[in-house]
Amino acid sequence: MNAASGRPAGKRYRLDKPELLAPAGNLEKLKFAVHYGADAVYIGGQKYGLRSNADNFSLEEMKEGVEFASRYGAKVFVATNIYAHQEDLAGIADYLRGLESVGISAIIAADPAVVETAMRVAPGLEVHLSTQQSTMNWQAVRFWKEEGLPRVVLARETSMDEIREIKRNVDIELEVFIHGAMCSSVSGRCVLSNHFTDRDSNRGGCCQSCRWKYDLHEGEQSVMGEGDNPFTMGSKDLCMIRHIPDLIDAGVDSFKIEGRMKSIHYVASVVNAYRQAIDAYMTDPLGYRLKQEWVDEIGKAANRPLNTGFFYSTPGAGEHIYEPEEKPAPYDFAAVVTDYEPATGMAVVQQRSPFKPGMEVEFVGPGGRAFSQKLEELFDDEGNRLDAARHPLQTIRLRTDRPVAAWDIMRKKTL
Numbered sequence: 001m002n003a004a005s006g007r008p009a010g011k012r013y014r015l016d017k018p019e020l021l022a023p024a025g026n027l028e029k030l031k032f033a034v035h036y037g038a039d040a041v042y043i044g045g046q047k048y049g050l051r052s053n054a055d056n057f058s059l060e061e062m063k064e065g066v067e068f069a070s071r072y073g074a075k076v077f078v079a080t081n082i083y084a085h086q087e088d089l090a091g092i093a094d095y096l097r098g099l100e101s102v103g104i105s106a107i108i109a110a111d112p113a114v115v116e117t118a119m120r121v122a123p124g125l126e127v128h129l130s131t132q133q134s135t136m137n138w139q140a141v142r143f144w145k146e147e148g149l150p151r152v153v154l155a156r157e158t159s160m161d162e163i164r165e166i167k168r169n170v171d172i173e174l175e176v177f178i179h180g181a182m183c184s185s186v187s188g189r190c191v192l193s194n195h196f197t198d199r200d201s202n203r204g205g206c207c208q209s210c211r212w213k214y215d216l217h218e219g220e221q222s223v224m225g226e227g228d229n230p231f232t233m234g235s236k237d238l239c240m241i242r243h244i245p246d247l248i249d250a251g252v253d254s255f256k257i258e259g260r261m262k263s264i265h266y267v268a269s270v271v272n273a274y275r276q277a278i279d280a281y282m283t284d285p286l287g288y289r290l291k292q293e294w295v296d297e298i299g300k301a302a303n304r305p306l307n308t309g310f311f312y313s314t315p316g317a318g319e320h321i322y323e324p325e326e327k328p329a330p331y332d333f334a335a336v337v338t339d340y341e342p343a344t345g346m347a348v349v350q351q352r353s354p355f356k357p358g359m360e361v362e363f364v365g366p367g368g369r370a371f372s373q374k375l376e377e378l379f380d381d382e383g384n385r386l387d388a389a390r391h392p393l394q395t396i397r398l399r400t401d402r403p404v405a406a407w408d409i410m411r412k413k414t415l
Helices: 027-035 059-071 092-101 112-121 138-146 160-169 192-197 241-250 264-283 292-299
Strands: 019-023 040-044 075-080 106-109 126-129 151-153 173-180 237-239 254-257 331-341 346-351 360-364 370-374 378-380 395-399 409-413
Touching (some): 019 027, 019 173, 019 264, 027 040, 040 059, 059 075, 059 092, 075 092, 092 112, 138 151, 151 254, 160 241, 173 241, 173 264, 241 292, 264 292, 264 331, 264 409, 331 360
Parallel strands (some): 019 040, 040 075, 075 106, 126 151, 151 173, 173 254
Antiparallel strands (some): 173 237, 331 346, 331 409, 346 395, 360 370, 360 409
């Protein structure tokens, strides 16, 4: 028995089906992530997390998010993953009690002081060890299990072989990042932001200085030639959609998508693709085949160039982005469907970026529902014909070639 938590050590922790864990930078993104198939979402509160520039959640918004997620059988986790200085810990106990009171299922924590406080004052909260601890070996994982933690989020640098070894030696839930941005340094140990802007990466202030564009100098003299592109240190993004069987067979319990700062369109598209792939494999492992449409769906969201991170080999120089990125996003998020009238074939949508008649668009819904069409006439909510949908959040009525549903996304081609 762990004295701090009162929880039994040695309990078996293993999910029967891998959890799809999605990011949610605000309440609207949470709802889209859950609607498009996330089993759980992770969010940030207004303190103690590493994405201080995200919208983040008040306790009231967390309560609404938990109530929405529970209708879909989904859970909500809160990142409290700073490395705390002494002054950061003021109020942490009350904050954790508040999370427990609104129904948060777990916190994601790195600092042992936060871990211990949560287990002592909010026993209804699970504590998942953050990737910020850079855990990559089974002895360290076993240590945290013996402390009473049910789950460890492994470091992004952990290989597939190391995951298998950890799972063979420790019976615990393992969570890994399977999609999204990678750190150009060892995850969670970068101080570039501190050096350049006095914003502490490990206290929620990272300015992503590795993504900036730099000139190269030798002394006071620039060595940039005419036509040379500014240099960056940013790494390519992680994408494991082609390797779902390997992840499941290795024993990964939770598939984590990075991106609390990403758009609704990104979250919905990426969750939609991984949801279909995971379900297809779990339904028929022997007959499983990767579908190109899943790969294409991910490509329609805004991505940097993609790779498989550290899963199969150590990334080399070719896995960083030194010059302008290879491709812009081929689609923009144009609208959200709010209603559909079967008798008339008319959809009501809320505008998110300008569109007009004659434009090629695609409607997308959960489970891979998708079709393309050209837009015809547009009307405002009073029935007036429009030559374009120009205004943010404007209510627009339009005819669709096939039935659509609330929460479906309309996106427009940009290429």
